[in-house]
Amino acid sequence: MANAQKYLAFDLGAESGRAVVGLFDGNGLRLEDVHRFPTGGTLVLGTLYWDVLRLFEECKKGLALAVTQFGKDLAGIGFDTWGVDFGLLGRGDVLLGNPRHYRDHGNDGMLDIAFALVPPETIFERTGIQFMQINTLYQLLALKLRKSPWLEAAETLLMMPDLLAFWFTGEKSSEFTIASTSQMVDPRTRQWAYDLLIRLGLPTHLFTTISEPGTQKGVLTQEVAQACGCGAIAVYAPAEHDTGSAVVAVPASDTDFVYLSSGTWSLMGIELPQPLLTEQVRKANFTNEGGVFGTTRLLKNIMGLWLVQECRRAYARRGQDHNYAELTKMAEQAPPFGAFIDPDDPTFLAPTDMVEAIANFCRRTGQNPPEGIGATIRCCLESLALKYRRTLELLDGFRGHPHAIVHVVGGGTQNRLLCQLTADALQRPVIAGPVEATAIGNVLMQAMGRGEIGSLEEARAIVRNSFPLETYSPSAATKDRWEEAYIRFRKLCGIEDS
Structure with missing residues (x-):
């Protein structure tokens, strides 16, 4: 594709992750894999974690490979992951331990405990989200009941793609589609449901501003840019929930x-x-x-x-x-x-x-x-x-x-x-x-953020023309x-x- 803009999509699923370059010429889109890696959980003494620092290193490797293969002039970078999981940052933005995996049994029984504090009808009315014990809301409640030192020391909560984007840019923010999976967001205002958190006795100071998909989150830090052999490339928030990006690519x-x-x-x-x-x-x-x-x-x-x-x-x-x-x-x-x-x-x-x-x-x-x-x-x-x-x-x-x-x-x-x-x-x-719907949606929302795509209908027409x-x-x-x-x-x- 001559004169195509090149976007790098990081698409991390529960089993594997990949770095994919999307070449977009305004009418058609082509994808090229540059790096694939396992994600998965790590079980340690009965607790299931994500090795998030390894995932960060794999993403940096993917960026370096993309620069080597496609040049330094990438138009944008975007991250999407599975929902509900998060990292906690303490003073000085230090990561307070590896994030727990949503399948960890530490969440067992949390639905009943939450319902004893706030009726399920009220939780649904405030969030509109399906009841699953894996949701962020119940993970936080589990940390509170265990008197977790992580929660006591935490200053910021970032969902997984927001955490990776923070380490790439130094900028902390929350994207709406991934935040909505937490069961802590008001679907009408598209902002945090602080009143619900207060009723459950959960801290409200942890949360950053929610932005819409397509928003620019920042540019690469000098540290990451130097390590990967590139300049200050813009980092965009696609639909950071992988399903949100996949639905963008429904043809x-x-x-x-x-x-x-x-x-x-x-x-x-x-x-x-x-x-x-x-x-x-x-x-x-x-x-x-x-x-x-x-x-x-x-x-x-x-x-x-x-x-x-x-x-x-x-x-x-x-x-x-x-x-x-x-x-x-x-x-x-x-x-x-x-x-x-x-x-x-x-x-x-x-x-x-x-x-x-x-x-x-x-x-x-x-x-x-x-x-x-x-x-x-x-x-x-x-x-x-x-x-x-x-x-x-x-x-x-x-x-x-x-x-x-x-x-x-x-x-x-x-x-x-x-x-x-x-x-x-x-x-x-x-x-x-298409098979690679999530990566496609990631790239298309980055292009929307740069003003190259103006509507969802236009994005889906591109998918039909390309795959x-x-x-x-x-x-x-x-x-x-x-x-x-x-x-x-x-x-x-x-x-x-x-």
Whole structure:
């Protein structure tokens, strides 16, 4: 691409991170990977942490490689990560220990404790966020109840992408989409819900100003620039929540669509011009997360391909190590419609052995556990497809009419079996792609920050022009069997409403 602007996107997920250069010429976008690295958690004496200083070093390595391959004239840099996790800074901006991983068991029981202090109806009305014990709100409450010296010494709280951006720029700020995942932000004002924090006895002095996605956060410090062989490159806040960036890259041509960001987590929802804070939404445990250009992402967090990732690890420990392509092929060959699980059952959040956790769930619900690797993986994938159907059913109800198209974006689009199962379970067309949606959205929001893109519609047109998509049509031949499967699934999940 001649005369293309070059943007560097750091996209950190729960399993891996990457540095990606986006080349944008005003009409089309092309991505080039420059560095990939594992993220993951580190378990130390029963506590699960993020090794955030290593992640910082990996990002610096990615910047240095980008400069070497594409030159010093990068137009911008942006960070996005998973939600809810954070670092605490003390006097002199010293990091007060490694941030805890959201799957750490230190958060167990915090929902009930919070609800004893503030009713769940009030928490939802003030934040619009789905109740999950991993949310920042309950992590902070856990630190308070443990009388954590970190919390007592803390002067600033920064969500993970804001922390990395601070170390690159020396400027502290909070971006809206990532802040919204904390369950501590008012979705109407798009600012911190200080009154809620006070009622829960949590400190209010920790929080920095919230800015909208597309805002420039600063420029590289001299220290980072010298280490990476470049100058004072601008650092922008894209949608710093990885799902927020992924939704930017949904290649929809209108606003009446459902998106499914598929990866370690599955995030399925719709885009709205304002939050939907009804009792129906609260009881269904949906979430109103921040979006770009003033939008709200009304969605459901679903356990996602974490199920398959953990099965793979469990089988590897048994001496049966297979890559994801091999696991998918085994699942294709396994008999359909065996056992099902509820992907969001709490026992699947952080089990010591996912395969055994699945077997135990099946026994507990009166089913025979899947036998063998292929049957277990197929159980995961079919159960996800059925969970997507339930979620779509609720989304249709919220909006008052069925959605004709489901767009699947992210790494999960590479699992063609899951895409087809999803189309079959939903009995709706599924448009899959792009794979690198999060990095694409990151780059496009940086370009918006520089004034090269003026609207969300323009950004999505660029995606359609730049990346291949694949459509999966539902199979009429299996429709009746999916209907029977959905009846079984609803029963084992305790779903009683129509």
